[in-house]
Amino acid sequence: MKKMVCSILLLTFLFILTSCNASVEEKNPIDKEVFHKTSNDNDNPSVKDVKNVDVANTHGSIEGLERMQNFYHNLQNGISSELRIVHYTIEGDPIVTDLNYKEDTVKVTYDSSRDNFGSGEITSVICSDLLEEVNPTNTSYIATGCSDDFFGMAEILTIEYNLGRQDLFGLELKFGEKLENELNTKTKEATHINASKTRTTSDFKLSTPVKQEVFKKLIMANYLGELDLKTTCQSEDSKEYYLKVYINGGDRDYHWSSCDQGSDALKFTEIAEYMILQSEMEQTESPETVIQGYILQVEDDTLLIGVDLNILDYELLKDEIQHIDLSAYVFDFISLEGVKTDEFKIGDKIETIIKGSITGSNPGIAQVKDIMRLDISVTR
Structure with missing residues (x-):
């Protein structure tokens, strides 16, 4: 009889406990939220002392790039997602960047605790969007509308492929x-x-x-x-x-x-x-050269542009351009002549067809055959 009473009491206790747990889950629906993982656990990049890595950037050799593209696609379609990126320092230490997209915000967390020569801090910034900017020689993923960051932007990943x-x-x-x-x-x-x-x-x-x-x-x-x-x-x-x-x-x-x-x-x-x-097609070197860039200076009939800059590069350079030696930068600069400059302003992104060839370097000099302003969304 005692055993039966104990059994009934135990079953009653378990029922109450289960009911309580169910009630807690219903009161906290956020705990049920499922984030879309951009990785496949079986083929993630392997990084010492860092788990669940989706993308690894080893000095320009990028493993898992398709996961970065998937995260961007999810964000554009309002799908909650997470992504972990590892960048290696010159000394070989991993710097971790975590992206967490939910409810129209992107939380970017930087973890430099494994960098023996860095600050060792873990910091976060909240952003409103992610830009994919595709140039002829590079592609950048940049978080925009960010709090407490340079120019309201944070560079997440850049892929360089400049054959020149x-x-x-x-x-x-x-x-x-x-x-x-x-x-x-x-x-x-x-x-x-x-x-x-x-x-x-x-x-x-x-x-x-x-x-x-x-x-x-x-x-x-x-x-x-x-x-x-x-x-x-x-x-x-x-x-x-x-x-x-x-x-x-x-x-x-x-x-x-x-x-x-x-x-x-x-x-x-x-x-x-x-x-x-x-x-199988005729291969002819086109006499016309097409370039893209951001306008850094406007003078008379001449525009100075930074070739294949992304929007964050432009923001970093625009106020310094008057005081720097252009040849000291890794960027290419071109002075475009023969332009109706009243149609353009500093900060415009343009695409131009060059007449003839470019002479000199940093800045090079070229005559414009045709030019048009680009919306950054065109390069996404």
């Missing part, structure tokens, strides 16, 4: 069932075999804009990182690819099959097919 800053860039691509076709910008030879016919070109080349686009795609695919590419597939229609990239004083090679559906292989297949498509 490389000393050498060459490409060798072999493709086909037995890698029988070849495109080679170093030897300037191309071989296409189709229906037992061989077509060989001894003056093969890819134009500078095409090579710039290939370089951008390689950077976005993290070509210098550890990749997972497969060459063994159970498919009769599979195409083989072999790509060798010559960059400055080194080279990297990659071999994969078209039936490899991994994320790395899909990116490299897109690069290879882009090269193949371009090789």
